Amino acid sequence: MSGPLTTGIATLCHEIVTKVSSDAGGQVQQIGDRLDDPLRVAIAGRLKAGKSTLVNALIGRRVAPTAAGECTRVVTRFRYGPADRIDVVTRDGNRHSLPLDEDGMVPSRLGVPASRVAHVDVTLTSDRLRDLTVVDTPGLASTDAASSGRAEEAVGIDADSAGEVAAAEAVVYVFTQAVRADDRQALEAFHTASARLATSPINAIGVLGKADTLTGGADDPWPVAGRLAGQQAGLLARTVGDVVPVAALLAETAEAGRLTAADRDALARLAALPAATLTLLLASADLFRSRPAPVSAEQRERLLTRLDLYGIGFACAQLAADPRLGTGELVRRLLGASGFPRLRDTVDRTFRWRCDAIKAGWALTRLQRLAGFAADPRDRAALRDALEQALRDPAYHRLRLLDAAQRAATGAVALPQPWEQDLIRLATADDPRVVLGLPDAGDDELAAAAIAAAGRWRAWAFDGAGPAQARIAQVASRGFHLLAREVSTKPAGEPATGTTTGEVRPCRT
Ligand SMILES: Nc1nc2c(ncn2[C@@H]2O[C@H](COP(=O)(O)OP(=O)(O)OP(=O)(O)O)[C@@H](O)[C@H]2O)c(=O)[nH]1
Ligand SMILES: [Mg+2]
Secondary structure, eight states: OOOHHHHHHHHHHHHHHHHSOHHHHHHHHHHHHHTTSOEEEEEEESTTSSHHHHHHHHHTSOOSOOOSSOOOOSOEEEEEOSSOEEEEEETTSOEEEEOOOTTSSOOSOOSSOGGGEEEEEEEEOOGGGGGEEEEEOOOOOOOOHHHHOOHHHHTTOOHHHHHHHHHSSEEEEEEOSOOOTTOHHHHHHHHHHHHHTTOOTTTEEEEEOOGGGSSOTTSOOHHHHHHHHHHHHHHTTTTOSOEEEOOHHHHHHHHTTOOOHHHHHHHHHHHTSOHHHHHHHTSOHHHHHHSOOSSOHHHHHHHHHHHHHHHHHHHHHHHHHOTTOOHHHHHHHHHHHTTHHHHHHHIIIIIITTHHHHHHHHHHHHHHHHHHHOSSHHHHHHHHHHHHHHHHSGGGHHHHHHHHHHHHHTTSSOOOHHHHHHHHHHHHOSOHHHHHTOTTOOHHHHHHHHHHHHHHHHHHHHTTOOHHHHHHHHHHHHHHHHHHHHHHHSOTTSOSOOTTTTOOOOTTO
16 A cells, blocks of 8 residues: 555545545545556657657566657556556547557557547556556657747647646656757746646656767767756756656666677677777767678667667677676666666655655645535535545645645746745655755754744745745745654654655555
């Protein structure tokens, strides 16, 4: 089962069902059921950004078609199931089953015109999907945000995908081109789109995709990739929680077990070439295909599609240094060189770790909406009562914080930058030292700083803030008070974390 907040909301749903009509009860039940589902992450980004390749790396299996020519034209949802199965769901609500193709992949021909497909529902027996559902979205060709006037298009999202992204609890945006400081319009368009899609630094991260191709040839791209991603994270701080550089192709090859012992041997033959010969061979894909080398043309093509030039160069360097290196160890090192472990870690920290709060917040918003719009006024009253009662519990203050931070982060209620960042840290960080920006402080100092912060927010709520800002400021002020109480009451020697400020356990451990 999930974490404490989700469990609480699930209990609340059960209680509400007994108090409302069967119509509203059915809807509450649906909300409650969704809490048991794994966290849903949508992968979005422009055409050919490498989204499907990243999806395969995350699943640990090559199932989503990826190719220079082949594009994802429909939304595809990958979730855990007892058997491998593909259902094409058409816009009229019908489902058509298909087998995986002979390579174990979703066939590129679905038997139904793409325009009639609502989405493709793929269940797989992959363990990776037990606690994560991954949604692959089609990318739009680059459009001019200014002339199209639609912000979603500026980030490469079509109408169907927009619905999927909004329905997912978390989003990974894959960028390839550099996000530039002087491109204010593009940054603003992305921020607007992300607000419309209900994504924010709380539930969205960016990936700087195809990081291996940044420097061209086999040169080490990581110094450049790291700096670029850091700059982009700064520029996009209002839109995504972090930007992580990744060479998804290497990650896919490693995670989906696509490198064979024969590939390893071919790489070893290349690694044994004189350094100058190898450097020339790896200077471009054309040279790699055409210059003389002790490896067949077919084998070279295989290596290019699995590793590309940087991956081949990296593997050769490893094999040159240690000619007895086995395939397994080589694959492990390639995975390290893909930057994927950091992405996994970020996904775990940002999404899985927060999924309790993200999912509980999601359910709460849906219940609140139902309390406002249910057909029967008695249902609305019963729902409002139940929600009010639940939210009085201090444990749920975290949800209020998250809701407040989400409003600020999406621009629904604009806060001055420093206040916005203060609030987001309070709502999402698990360590009081991080929340308060005091990495080396002791408990007394932390408590004093939390009380001071509570006072600052309260003072602003009464003098300076607008009405909507003031409501958020009150929530933040109480959050800092609870944080102060928590750091001063915890037994000495325990790590400074707790339920009210952000201790959220992983979803399923
Ligand atoms: N060198 C390199 N190539 C990559 C990487 N990721 C993807 N590619 C290649 O880029 C091409 C497009 O990748 P896809 O994963 O199909 O991209 P996509 O975003 O899903 O494309 P659409 O669905 O058509 O929008 C394929 O040929 C991939 O092999 C990477 O990290 N490095
Ligand atoms: Mg794709």
